[in-house]
Amino acid sequence: MASIRLERQRGHAAEPANDPRAGAEGEGDSPGMYPLQASRSYPREQWYVAAYRNELPAGKPLGREIFGEPVVLFRSDSGEAAALSGLCVHRFMPLAGGQVTGGKLVCPYHGYAYGADGQCVHIPTGGKPSPHAKLRHYPVIEDGPFIWIWPGTAEKAANTPLPDLRDIGLSGDGEGWRVDTAERLDLDARPALLVDNLFDLSHIAFIHLQSLPGAEGLALIPPVFDRTDVRFRVGRTLPGFVAEPDTAIARTMPLIAGRPVFVSLHTDFYSPAMINSSGPWAYELVDGNQPGAPIAKINFVHIVTPKNETATHYFNVVSRDFDLDDEDISAQLVAQTDRVRKEDAVWIAQIEKYADRLDVRKEISTKADEGALKVRRVLQALIEAEEA
Template identity: 30%
Template structure:
């Protein structure tokens, strides 16, 4: 039975595609599993448990010989599928000598890993973040090592009311906290839609629009369980038809987020910010990325403080407000995934 707060039968971002290189092993903990990553000679990525079958020495401290991993302690050799193909001082190889290898998919500039049952690893279930490599969009992103449970980051993204208070100098103003919103949900998904009509733009968006006056602002948050969120955000000159679908008098961006559990109290927070205008302006790409990195640093600080408060107050619980509706649905979708996973485990045990 899954005793964690995260399902295992799911696709999680393990790395940006450029992080995993040929001839180099990279260690990273995903869903409480220490893993080692590298690329084979043909460029395809590999992930396996970072512990030798023999004495559990970290394989990431060893070396690559061709496509094979050599243990740093006693020299056992593993092929990319995790099977041991050489043992020192003996010709017969114990047939149980192997380490677990994991399904990987490269998509949308990310390497996705399936830490659960490999038979369930359906490529069609990789969340859609196509804006990250769509030729009609451009942008960049980073990875935050977050000192908080991944669901706290999901809560944060599903309720942007906090912008008024956490990000008041950049993307937040009083209008965000007071604007109405709608929430709906589907199979493994949830959406929060908020329109802020005829309001002064916050500093970041006012600078992007580049003209004075009131704006109509949108925040459309799409969640895919367990932890991927695409934020469709932007502003347009008030009264030019943005709420009806005409965004031609505005600026539009997507903030792409996928939060991968490292442990119960830490996460790898992968994010990118992309836009569909001035595609060739690299300086704008850098300024967008750096601005969002600064904004997310504020989120990082508040979420780490929240996680610490949870540790210090184990007898206290969360209370929900109306603004928490999106996060509540997201958590419910995660719980549904975990319940299905546990049912399969119980069925297999019978």
């Protein structure tokens, strides 16, 4: 999220959102509330990002643990990405250390070769490979900057479209958008703790005080919740916001520097794999406090892929719809998101150390936690639907 100086809002009075009366009777006291309940994982029947597309050049396999399973990705002769279970059927050597030869994935140990469907097609010492010499094949789709994988039941993948990310430039050809990929972080915490963090703005005043100066008051603006077919939004608006000169937001969104605009700051849950923090979306200010024509949009898109029950691949891309060729803006935005995410990663991992021992029913929540609690329920419903 870009730096926001709340004191320069016009026509808007920020109100405390944290009702101390919520206290011990807050929403977090629901019995068994996700994410800390033992034996609960993360929704599996979903599309997840296995890798950035540019992580998988032709001719070289890529290994990645997903939902606790070793997975190997490679490109076949046609150039299409394939994802297979990552251990060779012969002696379980990790195939990520192998080679791609003639469009086949070749094991580094004794040279068994596999096609994109996972079938072993060649054994160097002779003999016809058995039909049982076959690796699990995962459904894969390449779209936008991502290679998506379906870790659940393959039949369900065919009936489930990818999350619709057109409004942030990440579906299809991305016409009119600039997309920059940030670092993939190995987060030592379960995915649900990351989601909790992404919908929690009250930590900005503490963990990100240095990296997001001026944004510490955002949690005090009452959020509006909005659900569409595409996503669930926790949104806040700042009518009359002015980006002060020489602030991070003025440097990365020069179109709004020094004049009052209408700003939307929202966090959108598109799927368990994809959460967008607008940073921000700016509109012309009309009638004193209403949004007019859109001016510019920045998105810090958080991509959550379960590595295993206590670790997460934390991808991130930044998309924007203005100054598409400005490399300096891209560099600033990527540096900002990586700095902020690394701060989160350090602290979330501290909770993970104790997560299996904690009783979530004893959490104390306040009004400020409402957005994160609502998203927990969205996740919980998805998990329960899978378990039904």
